[in-house]
Structure formats: structure tokens, C-alpha cells
Amino acid sequence: MQKEIVIKTDKLTKRFSDFVAVNEITFEVYQGEIFGFLGANGAGKTTAMKMLIGISKPTSGKAAIAGYDIYKNTEEIKKSIGYMSQKFSLYEDLTVKENITLFGGIYGLNDSEIKTKSEALIKKLGLQNEADKLVASLPLGWKQKLAFSIAIFHSPKIVFLDEPTGGVDPITRRQFWDMIYEAAHNGITVFVTTHYMDEAEYCDRVSIMVDGVIEALDSPSQLKQNYNAQSMDEVFLMLARGAKRGD
Amino acid sequence: MKQLFNFIKKEFHHIFRDYRSMLVLLGLPIVQLLIFGFAITNETKNTNIAILDNAKDETTQQIISKFENSDYFDIEITLKSNDEIEKEFKSGKIKLAVVFQEDFQNELFHSNKAQIQLIADATDPNQATTLVNYASAIIQDYQTDLNSENKLPYQIKTELRMLYNPELKGAYTSVPGVMGMILLLISTMMTSISIVREKELGTMEILLVSPMKPYLVILSKVIPYFVISLINVTTILLLSVHILGMPIQGSTILLIAITIIYIFCALSLGILISTITDSQLAAMLISLLGLMLPVVMLSGYVFPVANMPIILQVISNIVPAKWYIIMVKSVMIKGLGISGIWKEAIILLGMTIFFIIISIKRFKIRLA
Numbered sequence: 001m002q003k004e005i006v007i008k009t010d011k012l013t014k015r016f017s018d019f020v021a022v023n024e025i026t027f028e029v030y031q032g033e034i035f036g037f038l039g040a041n042g043a044g045k046t047t048a049m050k051m052l053i054g055i056s057k058p059t060s061g062k063a064a065i066a067g068y069d070i071y072k073n074t075e076e077i078k079k080s081i082g083y084m085s086q087k088f089s090l091y092e093d094l095t096v097k098e099n100i101t102l103f104g105g106i107y108g109l110n111d112s113e114i115k116t117k118s119e120a121l122i123k124k125l126g127l128q129n130e131a132d133k134l135v136a137s138l139p140l141g142w143k144q145k146l147a148f149s150i151a152i153f154h155s156p157k158i159v160f161l162d163e164p165t166g167g168v169d170p171i172t173r174r175q176f177w178d179m180i181y182e183a184a185h186n187g188i189t190v191f192v193t194t195h196y197m198d199e200a201e202y203c204d205r206v207s208i209m210v211d212g213v214i215e216a217l218d219s220p221s222q223l224k225q226n227y228n229a230q231s232m233d234e235v236f237l238m239l240a241r242g243a244k245r246g247d
Numbered sequence: 248m249k250q251l252f253n254f255i256k257k258e259f260h261h262i263f264r265d266y267r268s269m270l271v272l273l274g275l276p277i278v279q280l281l282i283f284g285f286a287i288t289n290e291t292k293n294t295n296i297a298i299l300d301n302a303k304d305e306t307t308q309q310i311i312s313k314f315e316n317s318d319y320f321d322i323e324i325t326l327k328s329n330d331e332i333e334k335e336f337k338s339g340k341i342k343l344a345v346v347f348q349e350d351f352q353n354e355l356f357h358s359n360k361a362q363i364q365l366i367a368d369a370t371d372p373n374q375a376t377t378l379v380n381y382a383s384a385i386i387q388d389y390q391t392d393l394n395s396e397n398k399l400p401y402q403i404k405t406e407l408r409m410l411y412n413p414e415l416k417g418a419y420t421s422v423p424g425v426m427g428m429i430l431l432l433i434s435t436m437m438t439s440i441s442i443v444r445e446k447e448l449g450t451m452e453i454l455l456v457s458p459m460k461p462y463l464v465i466l467s468k469v470i471p472y473f474v475i476s477l478i479n480v481t482t483i484l485l486l487s488v489h490i491l492g493m494p495i496q497g498s499t500i501l502l503i504a505i506t507i508i509y510i511f512c513a514l515s516l517g518i519l520i521s522t523i524t525d526s527q528l529a530a531m532l533i534s535l536l537g538l539m540l541p542v543v544m545l546s547g548y549v550f551p552v553a554n555m556p557i558i559l560q561v562i563s564n565i566v567p568a569k570w571y572i573i574m575v576k577s578v579m580i581k582g583l584g585i586s587g588i589w590k591e592a593i594i595l596l597g598m599t600i601f602f603i604i605i606s607i608k609r610f611k612i613r614l615a
Contacts, residue, residue: 053456075458083456089449093264094257105253106459134264160456 004031006158006189007052012061014047021047023212024061029191029205031157034184036203037193040240043209045193046162052191053083053160066157079107082151082159082188086166088143090150092136096127099135100150107154121149141172145179152183159183161192165199177202197233206232208239215239250459254467261441262471272437276429276479277486283421284491294378295323296343297335302351310363310389314345319381332366342368343378411496411580418491423575424548426483426506427568430476431513431542436534438472438517443530446521461610469514476510496582505578505588508595509571515602516567522609542568570595 007029014022022044029035039045050056052065054074063070066080090099097118104114122131125145135143144164152159161180165173177199184190184204192203200206200220207217216223216239220232229235263269296314300307314320323341326332335341346364348354355361365382367375412419442465445451454464480503487493495502520533543549545559546568552560563569570591577583577591585592 055452055455078456078458081456083453085449085452087449089453091257091261091450092448093261098257098260102253102257103453103457105250106454106457108458 005029006031006066007035007064007191009052009063010061012048012051012063013059014044014051014056015059020212022051022058025209025212025214027207027214027217029158029189031189032184032187033204034180034190034192034202036200036206037191037209038197038200038206038236039193039209040243043240043243044212045209048209049160049162049191049193053081054078079154080157082154082156084147084151084159084161084164086163088140088147088164090135090143090147093134095132095134096122096138096146097131099146100153103150104153109154117153121153125149141168141175144168144172144176148176148179152188156188158189158191161190163193163195165194165196173199197231197236200232200236208236210239210243215242251463251467254459254463255470258441258467258471262475268437272433272475273478273482275432276425276483279429280422280425280483280486280491283425284418284487292318293321294319294343295341296320296345296382297324297326297332297341298322299326299329299332299344299346301349302347304350304352306352306355306361307347310347310386311345313385313389314382317381317385319378336366336368342374343382345382416491416493418487418493419576419580420548422483422487422491422493423572423579424546426480426575427509427546427548427572428539428542429479429483430506430510430571431516431538431568432534433479434472434476434510434513435517435520435538436531437475438469438514439520439530439534440527441472442468442518442521443524443527446525447527465518469518472517473510473514476513477507480506480510493579495579497578497584501585501588502575502578505571505574505592505595508592508599509567512567512571512595512599512602515599515606519602519606519609522606541566545569546572548572565598567595567598570598 005028007027009028010026011024012022012026013020013024025048037045037049047056051058051070052063054070054077058070065077068074068076068080070077091102094102100118100121101114104118109117122128125142127142127146130138130142135146138146148159148161148164151161165176168176173196180190180192180202192199194200203220205217205219206223207214208223209215216226216235218226223235224230224232227235227238229238262272298311298314300311311322315322320343324335326335326344329346332344332346335344344364344366346366348362348364351361351363363386365379367379369375442451445454445464451464455461484495484499484502488495516538517534520530520537524530524533541563545552545555545563545566547563548568552563552569555563574588574591574595577588581587
């Protein structure tokens with residue numbers, strides 16, 4: 001594995017008045033890696049991710065994304081990352097093509113790039129017949145794939161996925177993970193939060209957050225060995241049991 | 248620049264693909280203006296009245312024929328006794344009854360004390376007052392005619408001139424009011440809803456993570472509604488001039504200029520609302536209850552501000568529509584120039600800047 005560091009945090013902290021949502025987390029993510037960011041509800045993983053993608057300001061600590069400082073170089077960071085939310089947010093009253101063109105334009109791709117890339121994408125997703133239909137008419141699984149494809153349309157260095165498989169069936173989830181593998185294979189670092197422990201097994205490395213701190217960070221096989229567990233589920237339960245914060 | 252253009256195009260897609268809101272956006276102003284201009288009006292014409300003539304002499308006949316000849320009244324029924332009066336009011340056929348005392352002419356010429364009783368249906372007090380005033384004027388008129396033959400030693404004559412709206416047309420109040428209301432409805436409510444919708448759908452988050460500048464996102468939301476508002480203003484003005492017969496006395500350019508200030512104010516208010524709430528429903532309720540009601544109640548559109556309790560008069564000052572309606576009336580009806588309205592214009596501009604500053608502050612708090 002290449003060891004180029006694309007995400008590096010140092011004692012990154014977020015405090016809401018008395019409440020410490022994220023408490024001095026320090027970790028590194030390498031290029032091309034699939035990094036699982038796990039934690040129970042309220043553990044602080046969403047807040048941590050929001051700081052990394054630049055929609056929430058850290059209270060203290062340092063972080064660099066794709067080599068850029070999160071305080072100073074927010075614009076460069078925005079260009080180097082992709083983001084997909086758990087709502088698979090697309091514009092439902094725009095067509096598939098219009099959505100691709102719109103988001104491609106936001107990330108500064110020119111018209112001919114958008115044209116060739118979107119044609120290739122529509123073909124790859126098998127959406128030729130749906131290209132001019134409104135996104136609202138697509139099934140959830142297709143929206144999810146389209147949302148992910150749009151998040152990596154501008155070939156970002158890192159893509160952040162916030163619980164990307166909520167509400168879809170196991171087969172679609174499996175297909176979705178194939179897309180994640182493909183992206184990682186193409187050198188895109190994947191930073192993914194999830195609730196599903198079977199998905200944690202697919203990651204190269206996972207971190208588990210409990211009450212605002214990272215309790216464990218390693219490859220799934222190493223974690224299982226360390227905690228003497230059969231599955232990631234067991235590891236997670238062992239760690240999360242100590243949590244004091246609930247939802 | 249290209250991004251902004253693409254986003255404005257996208258915004259128009261949102262608007263045009265939703266036929267219902269499209270219809271509301273462009274149809275509502277026309278419907279409102281016509282309803283308020285034609286149907287709801289304080290003018291009273293051809294009101295049905297009843298006459299109870301207990302005297303049946305020459306004088307009463309002359310007065311009755313004066314009533315008959317006026318545009319304001321139609322004599323629906325001639326009654327025979329006092330008992331019938333209430334029945335007619337209850338049936339709703341008449342709004343006013345004119346009762347002459349017995350021996351009217353005799354009393355008038357010999358004891359100088361002839362009496363006419365005017366009975367009005369005060370379920371609508373405004374209308375009742377108006378009708379009584381009209382009726383009194385007709386009787387007064389007759390009296391003046393009588394006295395013209397034998398001159399009174401002392402006489403005060405009142406001469407009425409209704410400035411700016413000599414025909415007392417209802418459109419003169421409804422057009423400025425509808426403009427104040429419609430622009431607020433479209434600019435504020437639609438802008439806040441369309442911004443909040445992006446928050447609800449989660450696309451706003453995607454945009455904030457993207458290199459797209461937040462102010463461009465907001466600008467692209469605002470421009471389409473600005474354009475639609477201008478279209479609406481044009482329709483309203485064309486309708487009011489050509490259909491409601493209300494001319495623009497002052498400068499049309501000035502009228503458009505103050506309208507643009509008001510649209511800016513309404514748009515910035517819409518942005519402010521969108522920073523307060525994350526739900527489309529809440530945004531709509533705030534816009535409707537928080538804005539429409541004050542516009543209708545406190546702007547001076549329906550009820551004169553001067554007649555309100557002091558507290559409401561004070562509150563009415565923070566309603567942007569109040570200042571706009573004052574300006575529209577000044578320019579459109581009185582024909583005043585910029586020197587007559589600069590104060591109101593500055594107040595409205597100040598409000599706009601205030602709303603924008605608060606919105607930016609709130610937006611930053613959300614990000615932190």
C-alpha cells in the first residue's frame with residue numbers, strides 16, 4: 001500500500017458550550033484506502049466528518065485534508081473532495097443528465113469534459129433509457145449509485161460517504177460496495193461512516209468512536225485479533241458497551 | 248459567472264416543472280387584483296332601500312324622486328306601516344329605510360321641524376355609515392334647493408372636493424395594497440421555501456461542501472423570484488391602468504424603482520426566514536402568518552393606521568409593506584416625485600440592509 005497521507009488530524013476537537021462532541025481525535029488516512037469511520041449514534045462521528053469536509057469549524061486541534069490546512073485552505077479542500085450524504089441528495093425534479101451536468105459544472109469541469117464523462121457514466125450505470133427522465137422516477141438503489149457517481153465525477157482525491165447504504169436492500173448494498181472498491185482501486189480514498197458491521201469488514205482500516213474519542217483504530221482482522229472476537233460486530237459491542245452517551 | 252447562470256437555469260426548472268406553483272406565481276396576482284379591484288369595494292352603488300311615506304304630500308314626493316334619481320339608491324319597496332320595516336331588513340332585501348313623518352309638509356313650512364328617519368343595516372358598519380351619509384346629502388341638497396328661493400340671512404356653504412381620487416374609486420386603495428401583498432408573498436415566501444427545500448432534501452449540504460460559493464447559491468435562488476416579481480408588477484400595473492382605470496400620476500420609472508427596493512426587502516426577508524427554519528412548512532407558516540397578516544392588518548391597506556391603538560401604530564412601523572404602500576400611493580395617486588418619498592425609501596432600504604446583515608450573521612453561526 002502506498003503510504004501517502006491524505007487525511008491527517010491532530011487533537012481535533014469540537015465543543016458545543018459544555019458538551020465535547022469530538023474530543024482530541026488524532027488519526028491518519030492513506031491514499032487509496034477504504035477507511036471505515038464507525039461509532040454508535042451520538043458518538044461524534046458525524047460532527048467529526050463535518051469538520052473534515054469544512055461545514056463545521058473545529059474548536060481546537062489541527063487537520064489537513066489532501067495536504068491542505070482545514071482552517072486556511074478551505075477552497076482547495078472543497079475542490080479535492082467529494083461528498084455523498086445519507087439522503088443520496090440529488091435534485092429530484094431535474095433529469096439524470098441535468099443533475100450530472102449541474103454538479104460537474106460546480107466542480108469546474110468544462111462542457112466537453114462533462115459531455116464525454118457523463119455519456120460514459122450513463123452507459124456504465126446502464127441508465128441510457130433514463131438519462132432524460134426525472135431523478136424522482138428512479139428507484140432508490142439507482143439514486144444511490146447515481147449520487148455516488150456524481151460525488152466522484154470530478155475525480156476527487158478523497159470521497160466522504162455519510163452512511164451511504166441506509167435503506168437499501170442487501171444486494172444493492174453489495175453492488176454499491178463494488179463501486180466503492182472500484183473507486184479505491186482508481187486511487188480515490190474512501191472515508192465512509194456506517195452502522196453496518198458487515199460493511200466494516202470490507203474496509204481496509206476502521207476507527208471506532210465512543211463518546212467523542214477514537215477507542216480503536218486498525219484493520220478489521222487486527223481488531224478482531226486484539227479483542228479476541230469472531231466478528232467486527234463483537235468488537236463494536238465490546239467497545240460501545242462502555243459508552244455513556246446515548247442518542 | 249457560468250455557474251451562477253447554470254444555477255439560475257436550474258432554479259427556473261424547479262419553478263416551471265411544478266405547474267401548481269407556477270400557476271400560483273403568475274395567476275394569483277391577476278386574480279387578487281381583479282377581486283380586490285372589482286368585487287371588494289367600499290363604493291356603494293344602486294343600494295336597495297325602502298321608503299315609508301306617512302305623509303304622501305308634494306314635498307315627500309319630491310324628496311323621494313331625488314332618491315330615485317340618484318346613482319346610489321334603488322327604491323326596492325314602498326312600505327305601508329312601521330311594522331314592515333324590520334321584516335324587510337331581516338329578509339336582507341334592503342340596506343336602508345327612509346321614513347317620513349306624518350304631515351311632513353305642514354311641519355316643514357309651519358313649525359320648521361319636519362323629520363325624516365334614516366334606518367340603516369349596521370351589520371356592516373362602514374357601509375351603513377356611507378349610506379346614511381349619502382342619504383343625508385340628498386336631503387340636504389333638497390333643502391338647499393328650497394332655500395334658494397327665499398334667501399337665509401346667514402349661511403355657511405361647504406364645498407367638497409375629493410383630491411387625487413375624485414370619483415372615490417376603490418381601486419385606488421386596492422392596487423397599492425395588492426402590490427404590497429403579492430410581492431411579499433412571492434418574493435418572501437417562495438424564496439424562503441425554495442432555500443429551505445434544499446436544506447430539507449440535503450442538497451444544500453452538498454452545495455456547501457462543494458466549491459460553489461454560498462452567496463452564489465443564494466443569489467441564484469433570489470434572481471428567478473426577482474424576475475417573476477417584476478413580471479407580476481408589470482401585469483398588475485397594466486391591469487390597474489387599463490382595466491381598473493387607475494392612472495399612474497407620477498413617474499413610472501420612480502414607481503418601478505421603489506418597487507425594486509421593496510422586492511429587495513422582501514427577498515432579503517425570505518432569506519432571513521430560511522436561516523431561521525429547516526422545514527418548508529414552517530417557512531410557509533412564518534411567511535403567511537408572520538407577514539401576510541401584518542400586511543393586511545397593519546400596513547394601512549385595509550384599516551387606516553391612524554385609527555389604530557397606539558401600540559399597533561408603533562408596531563405598524565416595522566411592517567415593510569406600510570412604507571411601500573405609502574410610497575406607491577404618493578407616486579401613483581398623488582403624483583409626487585422623489586422629494587416626497589425619500590424618507591420612506593430610506594426606511595425600506597435600511598430594513599433591507601438590516602435583514603441581509605442578520606441573515607449573514609445567522610448563516611455564519613450555523614456553520615460554526
